[in-house]
Amino acid sequence: MKPSIFDLSHDELKKILTDNKVSGFGATQIFDWLYKKWEFNPENWSNVAKKTREFIQEQYSTELNKIVWNGLSKDGTRKFLVKMYDGQTVEAVAIPARDRLTLCVSSQVGCAVGCTFCHTATQGLKRHLKTGEVVGQYMSVQQWLFDNVGPEEKLTNIVYMGQGEPLHNYENMKRATEIFLHERGLGLGQRRITLSTSGLVPAIEKLALDFPPVNLAISLHSARNDVRTEMMPINKVYDLDRLFAAIKKIPLKAHRRITYEYLLADGVNDTMEDVVALAELLNSKESKINLIPFNEFPGSKYKRPSEQKIMWFLDQMIKRGFTCTIRTTKGSDILAACGQLKSEYDKVNLWNKDEGPVVIPSIANNVVQNQTTR
Numbered sequence: 001m002k003p004s005i006f007d008l009s010h011d012e013l014k015k016i017l018t019d020n021k022v023s024g025f026g027a028t029q030i031f032d033w034l035y036k037k038w039e040f041n042p043e044n045w046s047n048v049a050k051k052t053r054e055f056i057q058e059q060y061s062t063e064l065n066k067i068v069w070n071g072l073s074k075d076g077t078r079k080f081l082v083k084m085y086d087g088q089t090v091e092a093v094a095i096p097a098r099d100r101l102t103l104c105v106s107s108q109v110g111c112a113v114g115c116t117f118c119h120t121a122t123q124g125l126k127r128h129l130k131t132g133e134v135v136g137q138y139m140s141v142q143q144w145l146f147d148n149v150g151p152e153e154k155l156t157n158i159v160y161m162g163q164g165e166p167l168h169n170y171e172n173m174k175r176a177t178e179i180f181l182h183e184r185g186l187g188l189g190q191r192r193i194t195l196s197t198s199g200l201v202p203a204i205e206k207l208a209l210d211f212p213p214v215n216l217a218i219s220l221h222s223a224r225n226d227v228r229t230e231m232m233p234i235n236k237v238y239d240l241d242r243l244f245a246a247i248k249k250i251p252l253k254a255h256r257r258i259t260y261e262y263l264l265a266d267g268v269n270d271t272m273e274d275v276v277a278l279a280e281l282l283n284s285k286e287s288k289i290n291l292i293p294f295n296e297f298p299g300s301k302y303k304r305p306s307e308q309k310i311m312w313f314l315d316q317m318i319k320r321g322f323t324c325t326i327r328t329t330k331g332s333d334i335l336a337a338c339g340q341l342k343s344e345y346d347k348v349n350l351w352n353k354d355e356g357p358v359v360i361p362s363i364a365n366n367v368v369q370n371q372t373t374r
């Protein structure tokens with residue numbers, strides 16, 4: 001199988017073309033065709049030398065990943081199942097909000113981190129996604145939206161919050177980010193990309209050295225080590241002291257803050273003790289807190305707190321000077337949970353070409369999370 005052209009950064013493509021004695025200038029033209037003109041057939045790259053086009057056709061695949069299923073929620077959220085070249089599938093979710101259309105992409109097939117509130121964790125890690133498979137989720141979904149919704153349906157933001165721990169797949173996510181940001185690539189602004197991590201400390205320490213500067217979200221979920229370890233076994237290895245020692249080394253540009261994701265689970269991390277610990281741990285000027293009320297699923301060990309409790313927690317953090325928001329659950333009426341989504345799709349053919357996605361009520365009614373809550 002040929003490697004994907006979407007695996008390559010601009011500089012890598014330029015070097016490959018130069019090393020193989022075809023024009024290095026072709027890299028810029030090829031990037032223009034792929035990422036600006038959305039033309040994936042090398043035969044139509046009219047300003048690229050024939051020798052260069054032939055070289056690309058022989059050595060690389062320019063095909064997009066296939067969307068094998070999609071579902072539309074009442075709130076406008078669209079979930080896509082994207083098939084990789086080896087038949088593995090991952091999910092990507094397009095989430096509309098005011099003037100934005102954010103794509104939540106996956107970084108791995110499955111995940112090794114094992115958070116106890118997450119369906120993806122039950123799959124274990126199958127493999128890392130390649131750079132081209134991360135970029136490919138964006139390209140395939142955008143192409144699908146252009147073809148099926150209209151040219152105005154443009155993705156504007158990306159979050160790395162789908163299946164997988166992005167920093168466990170560091171090099172591929174770094175290269176994908178370079179392509180998302182590169183002026184000859186997709187040209188997205190740094191503030192339009194958010195990397196979310198469960199707290200892989202060695203990789204966080206490396207971020208400041210060589211990862212493109214994008215927004216950072218940390219999945220905290222508790223400011224108490226014992227509770228965090230129960231929810232996220234990674235805390236046994238990289239506890240709060242180690243995590244925050246690494247975070248403090250990240251140089252924050254003026255007016256930029258780190259977002260802390262906090263999944264609220266009834267009776268687990270939503271008490272006054274938790275409020276106090278959280279307020280002591282975080283600096284209100286450098287942090288934003290995003291509360292995510294837990295959405296139950298069959299077999300889940302946690303419960304969603306009452307609305308009153310959620311509002312109480314929010315109020316407590318705001319009173320203490322924090323910028324604190326509640327993430328609204330989107331896409332709860334479509335098949336939406338990580339892991340469960342994928343395994344159920346494998347068993348049945350859910351795609352009806354003429355009528356669109358077929359929803360199986362027994363699954364749809366049970367599924368609540370629209371993305372991992374790392």
Ligand code: SF4
Nearest residue numbers: 111114115118164374
């Ligand atoms: S929440 Fe994220 S890091 Fe944790 S197991 Fe799920 S996919 Fe992995």
